[in-house]
Amino acid sequence: MTAHYDSFAEAYVAENETSILNAYYERPAxxxxxxxxxxxxILDAGCGAGxxxxxxxxxxxxxxxxxxxxxxxxxxxxxxxxxxxLRVADLGDxxxxxxxxxxxxxxxxxxxxxxxxxxxxxELHRVLAPGGRLILSVNHPFAFHLSTGGSYFPVxxxxxxxxxxxxxxVLNTWHRPLQAMTEAFSAAGFRIASVSEPPIAPxxxxxxxxxxxxxxxxxxxxxxxxxxxxx
Numbered sequence: 001m002t003a004h005y006d007s008f009a010e011a012y013v014a015e016n017e018t019s020i021l022n023a024y025y026e027r028p029a030x031x032x033x034x035x036x037x038x039x040x041x042i043l044d045a046g047c048g049a050g051x052x053x054x055x056x057x058x059x060x061x062x063x064x065x066x067x068x069x070x071x072x073x074x075x076x077x078x079x080x081x082x083x084x085x086l087r088v089a090d091l092g093d094x095x096x097x098x099x100x101x102x103x104x105x106x107x108x109x110x111x112x113x114x115x116x117x118x119x120x121x122x123e124l125h126r127v128l129a130p131g132g133r134l135i136l137s138v139n140h141p142f143a144f145h146l147s148t149g150g151s152y153f154p155v156x157x158x159x160x161x162x163x164x165x166x167x168x169x170v171l172n173t174w175h176r177p178l179q180a181m182t183e184a185f186s187a188a189g190f191r192i193a194s195v196s197e198p199p200i201a202p203x204x205x206x207x208x209x210x211x212x213x214x215x216x217x218x219x220x221x222x223x224x225x226x227x228x229x230x231x
Contacts, residue, residue: 009071011167013049020204020212026137026222027052028201030108033135033194033226037061040103043127045091046110050076053084056106064102066095091120100129107136109222112173115155117181121188130231134190140197140223144175153177181225190227197223 016022030052034042038060044053047065049072057063057080064085067073076086089096091110105124111117124134145152160171185192199217200209209215 006069006071008164008167008169009049009069009075011164011169013072013075014165016048016051020200020208021221024201024204024208025198026109027055029196029198029222029224030106030135030137031055031059032198033196033224034059034104034106037104041101042104042106043097043102045105045107045124046113047076047086048072048108050079050084050086052106052108054079061104064097091123092116095123095127097127099126100132101127102132103129104133104135107134109137109139111136112138112175113171115157115174117176117184118187121184121190125189125229128229130229132229133193134227134229135225136227137222137224138181139173139175140220141176141178141181143220146220150175155180178223185225185227189230191230192225193228194226195223196225 034056037056040061042056042061042063044063044065047053047067050065053063053065053076065076066087066089067076068088068090070088073086073088077084080086087096092114105128107124111120114120128134142152144150144156144158150156155174155176158173158175160173162169162171182192200213209217213219
């Protein structure tokens, strides 16, 4: 999987920087949910090339990040500077951070790449201070049925064929129904503070809304959660 993403890291980043779903929908929604982060210690789990880390740092947060892809981390270092706390680490393994190190964790479009959410969520809970927040986005649970016609209820593999800045790629994701998500959160010791299905950002160019979204400002794509870590 890691080598797979290393192979198209630059194309993925080029698409992520400007695509309407990332630049005008997912990233603004994550920042809105994070709110005032000045002085907070934040871990960017699956940080990719670091656009969310950069935005959080600009808002006054102290940000660390990790990604399983060494190529993504190198691109993040180019963005954030060689002194940034960036590490190559896999969310499926124990993380290289101490217990309670962070006030918040952000996981932007990360968990849906994993079949098993149990150990990764437990690790994210471990590195959060009591009462800390896990702010995350994943594929909306109904998007799988809308896109493929597949059954909503089973956890199912969902390879997504995409074009990234002219590069054809397959993103190996997993669909899971809402109940499976919420049960995994509870089992890991999280309480759901917020569930969000926001509209696209208000500053999205109207021409792009018309040409790429058919004029819609609300649609089924991603779903967002704010979770609180129980003591």
